[in-house]
Amino acid sequence: MPELPDVAGFKQYLDDTAMHKTIGSSHVADKRILNGISTQKLARTLKDGTLDATRRHGKHLFARLRDRDWLVMHFGMTGGLTYFQNDAPAHAKVVLDFTGGDHLAYTCRRMLGHVGITEDVDAYIERHELGPDALEGDFDAQRLIELLSGRRGIVKSMLMNQSLIAGIGNVYADEILFQTGLDPRTCCDQLDTKQIKTLFRTMRRVLRVAANKGGNVDRLPKNYLIPRRSTDQPCPTCGGEIKKIKTSGRTSYFCPKCQKQGG
DNA sequence: CGACAAGCCTGGTAGC
């Protein structure tokens, strides 16, 4: 579930809790979560490091150890962060013990996230072939038009393709399409320039609003589709029935009345 | 108990 807005929330949470704290030791509860690094190497790299900066790119969160490497975190579908004093949260996979006595846990109920170390965030992004962050930096409507051109698959798969755009997952792809009024089965070649520009503006607005709420679904505006996923509630716009279908092997929620193919 | 959810990777294939 953690998509760009959720990871933006994790970043804020880390900034508010663990920033400028020094790591005395660390523990790995399940080494399957580690990506390209051994438990021992991770522990050596983290020891005596002080967290002094964070960066987010798409669904990845990076935390810098002063004058050293970056801790890399990806949250899969059930990952998160918990800052605690005494009792470790359930499913804590990696725990940082700060010298002041507090702790930060990377939690993950399933094994679909990962934790690692990188010397260079930009090189990491390039190596993992991540596209531009959906919310930040050098990304505009023209770029989206270029990304869509010549593609024959559905727009939703394109929005979720991390090598094209980093940060959007199944849930926010549905929300963006809902607010753009596009059927999730719409193919890229069905959209004209004007519609792609609208899609771009909607994408930015949805992600910005949700990121400002730290990905907290309960704080999203009333007219959002997300809180109505799998709850049998009507479309917030027309009151009609929300349909659930499979697209590219993924569950898509949409309103057949408000969302049309080709707009 | 089986189906399902999600992100992401892989393997097979549709389409140019």
Next chain:
DNA sequence: TGCTACCAGGCTTGTC
């Protein structure tokens, strides 16, 4: 024929 983009399936495990 060969390449690439695309889709379906698998991994994982708690929940229904």
